[in-house]
Amino acid sequence: MSQSRFLLKNISKAPKSLILGLILVFVLGIFVIGYDQGHIFSIVQGDTAYGNLWMHEFTHDLRHAAGFPCH
Numbered sequence: 001m002s003q004s005r006f007l008l009k010n011i012s013k014a015p016k017s018l019i020l021g022l023i024l025v026f027v028l029g030i031f032v033i034g035y036d037q038g039h040i041f042s043i044v045q046g047d048t049a050y051g052n053l054w055m056h057e058f059t060h061d062l063r064h065a066a067g068f069p070c071h
């Protein structure tokens with residue numbers, strides 16, 4: 001069996017909930033790395049999170065490396 005046929009056969013057996021979970025993790029990761037401006041921590045900190053930008057500063061170098069606009 002060729003390698004690509006083997007991979008396609010195994011992917012088709014994956015549960016739909018697993019695929020949905022991976023898509024959600026991917027979308028959340030893209031948001032945190034590329035677009036978060038204090039939104040994540042504002043759930044806990046309120047409006048002060050928009051001034052602190054903890055997650056933005058934590059992922060700042062990765063944001064630039066991935067090509068997302070920043071400043």
Ligand SMILES: [Zn+2]
Nearest residue numbers: 060064070071
């Ligand atoms: Zn920057």
